[in-house]
Amino acid sequence: MKIIQLSDLHLTGSNALLYGSNPETRLNAAVDSIVRDHHDAAFCLLSGDLADAGTDDAYAALATITARLPMLVYPMVGNHDDRRALMHAFPALQRDEDGFIQTTIDTPHGRFLLLDTLEPGRPWGMYCTKRLAWLRKQLEDGSAESFWIVMHHPPLAVGIPSMDQYALQNPQSFHAALAPFQSRIRHLFFGHLHRPIGGSWHGMPFSVVRSPNHQVALDMHAGPEVPGCHEAPGYGVVLIDDTTVVVHHHDFQGSGTRFWL
Numbered sequence: 001m002k003i004i005q006l007s008d009l010h011l012t013g014s015n016a017l018l019y020g021s022n023p024e025t026r027l028n029a030a031v032d033s034i035v036r037d038h039h040d041a042a043f044c045l046l047s048g049d050l051a052d053a054g055t056d057d058a059y060a061a062l063a064t065i066t067a068r069l070p071m072l073v074y075p076m077v078g079n080h081d082d083r084r085a086l087m088h089a090f091p092a093l094q095r096d097e098d099g100f101i102q103t104t105i106d107t108p109h110g111r112f113l114l115l116d117t118l119e120p121g122r123p124w125g126m127y128c129t130k131r132l133a134w135l136r137k138q139l140e141d142g143s144a145e146s147f148w149i150v151m152h153h154p155p156l157a158v159g160i161p162s163m164d165q166y167a168l169q170n171p172q173s174f175h176a177a178l179a180p181f182q183s184r185i186r187h188l189f190f191g192h193l194h195r196p197i198g199g200s201w202h203g204m205p206f207s208v209v210r211s212p213n214h215q216v217a218l219d220m221h222a223g224p225e226v227p228g229c230h231e232a233p234g235y236g237v238v239l240i241d242d243t244t245v246v247v248h249h250h251d252f253q254g255s256g257t258r259f260w261l
């Protein structure tokens with residue numbers, strides 16, 4: 001099974017430049033690349049910060065551009081998003097009974113849990129007791145053997161202080177909910193960090209993908225201001241089977257001429 005992860009699109013909806021590049025143009029280029037090379041993906045995860053300022057125009061642009069993808073698309077919220085505005089553009093979007101934009105996707109390889117870590121008006125992530133109760137319910141439902149967690153905010157520090165201050169603020173209670181199921185959690189997918197990062201957290205593997213628009217610099221000293229940069233934009237191509245998970249970070253604007261090695 002192949003899936004696509006696009007994260008941190010930061011659409012403005014106005015075709016305005018953001019840090020010197022046009023997020024709508026970049027997303028269109030990423031979609032062109034996915035349509036050309038990865039039309040066989042089962043679905044596409046949009047792991048938050050879909051709009052830069054949570055505006056209706058940005059989500060309208062998102063709906064128009066992602067409608068070109070020939071697979072199911074799952075929009076999720078990040079700290080730059082607005083739930084009401086996102087729902088307005090995607091009225092069929094699944095929410096839990098408390099109104100959080102989180103849902104499940106059942107696949108032949110297990111259940112994907114798409115989590116809502118947004119705390120409105122704050123740059124960091126939060127996973128409150130209501131959301132934790134929803135998560136426990138999905139994990140305890142005996143119909144899935146394996147789980148895949150998708151969320152905007154990582155619950156761990158990655159050594160970049162300017163971003164680590166904006167991680168999930170309650171990693172202990174979040175981990176406590178996952179811990180009884182840890183051996184069945186195959187991978188965690190994060191956004192937020194605008195960098196290609198991989199590792200493990202409490203023994204569970206995770207990965208983070210680049211933004212299609214702008215990146216966070218690998219600066220392990222700066223803070224509290226976040227250092228941006230224009231390293232290559234990207235999206236993730238994930239391959240899954242019964243024994244293996246592979247995460248490719250694709251630089252869709254890489255224009256080097258191909259040659260045979």
Ligand SMILES: [Fe+2]
Pocket residue numbers: 008010049078192193194
């Ligand atoms: Fe972001």
